[in-house]
Amino acid sequence: MSLKIQEHENPWQKLTCRLPESGNWRQEEGLLLPEIDAQKALIVQMQQQVQLSNLLNEINNEIRSTLDIEQILTSACRLLGQALQCSRVSILVKESNTEKTLVTRGEYNAGDYPIQLGMKVPITDNPHLSAVISQQESLALTKFLDFPGLNEQTRKIALSLEIKSMLAVATRYQGEVNGIIGLHQCDREREWTDWEQQLLEGVASQLAIAINQAKLYSETRRQAEKESLLRLIGNQIRSTLDLETILQTAVREVRQMLQCDRVIIYQFQDNWQGKVVVEDMTVPWPSILGDMGADKCFRGDYADLYQQGRVKAINDIFNAGLEPCHVDFLDSLQVKANLIVPIVTSRSEENSLPTAGSCNFKFPGRLWGLLIAHECH
Known part of the structure; x- marks a missing residue:
């Protein structure tokens, strides 16, 4: 025998x-x-x-x-991918507890498969992600596209990534889901073993702590940078009566903190039109200091929103639902993404703020202008 x-x-x-x-x-x-x-x-x-x-x-x-979350997650993806010999390992992270999308912050790719890094994946109406989030154990799918309830958007994403089989588990810190680890097999259908599921669950426990620590570090660093920036601007205000110098300091420090291509301050004049009064930028992007031309899409109702303190972040001007005329205006400035923060003053501040220097500032009302960061890549 x-x-x-x-x-x-x-x-x-x-x-x-x-x-x-x-x-x-x-x-x-x-x-x-x-x-x-x-x-x-x-x-x-x-x-x-x-x-x-x-x-x-x-x-x-x-x-x-390291406390660099991208480095930690990329290394974890590589170690998992090599240990389990799968086509792709992705780690998706929730940017905040209220966020309805997951962002791929780490990836390992064993072949010439499509890249998922940086991709945003919606949680809403996404049954397989909802299943992963709702259960403590991992979700093993030999035939991913046969999972019940997949909508057309999810199917398109799966087909574009060439996913045939998937093993996924949520990372949890103190009961809250802060990410998802996904293992993909792209060259064939794969039966995931109990041992592979247990290994992935063990790694998820460790990464949940790392993700939380990295988020805390990032929040602490941003708060420290914000406080440092406010102190610097405050010191500048106390040391000079030249408003242009104060604003120039603000845009320089904000651009360095955000690591973006250009930061400007746009001062409103008549009929919500205006001009760029200060800017700080990197080469090779052109200067737009002075008259920016008329943005015919900026209306009084937009001004009302900014006057109430609205902050607007646009990650992609071509896919943000903006009016075509506003997209054309931003595109003419070579802007791909921007962040807009209103500069709102009280009535008492209109007469107390200095107006010395070459800017010749006049205050049309409570909404004085906009601090705008541009990404031009």
């Missing part, structure tokens, strides 16, 4: 036992085979535990070496 024995990461091997000349197995010889099988299973289990331990140690070392 023969018995197949499998070592972890090695092909099946065969142990052959010849029948005795008597033609019968002794009882103690028959009992030996189940014992071998049990020992084989124990060896495989121990090897799997060692592999999981090594993987977690490598991820922990990465977490301890």
Whole structure:
């Protein structure tokens, strides 16, 4: 008779036992085979535990070496992808607890498959993501496109990424989901084993902590940068009565903090038209200091919103639902994305603020102007 024995990461091997000349197995010889099988299973289990331990140690070392969330997640994706030999590993992160989309912040790609890094994936009306978020254990799908309830948008994303099979699990910190790890098989359909699911769940527990720590660090750093910027502008205001110098300091420091291509201050004049009174920019983007031309799409109702303190962020001017005339206006300035913050003054401030310098500032009302950051890449 023969018995197949499998070592972890090695092909099946065969142990052959010849029948005795008597033609019968002794009882103690028959009992030996189940014992071998049990020992084989124990060896495989121990090897799997060692592999999981090594993987977690490598991820922990990465977490301890940096607070850069992209570096941590990219390394974790690479380690997972190499350990489980899958086509793609992606880690999607919720930017905030109220966010309805997930952003791919880490990725490993084993072949020439489409890149998911940077892609935003909606949670709403996305049944497989809802399933992953709603359950503690991982979700294993051999035939991803057969998952019930997939809408047309999700199918298009899956087809564009060439996903055939998926194994996914949510990362949770103190009961709150802060991300999702997704393993994709793109070259074939794959049956995910219990061991692979357990390994992914173990990694998810570690990464949930790392994601939370990185978010806290990022928030603390942004707050420190904001306070530093306000102190700098405050010191500038106390040291000079030249308003143009104060505003020039503001745009320079804001551009450096946001690491964007251009920051301007736009002062309103008659009929909500105006001009750029100060700017700070990087080469090779052209200066737009002075008259920016008339943005015929800017209406009084927009001014009302900004006067109430509205802050508007546009990630892509061509896909933000803007009116065509406003898109054309921004495109003429080579703007691809922007951030707009209103400069609102009280009535008492209109007479108390300095108007010295070459800007010759006049206040048309409470909405004095806009601080605008441009991304031109």
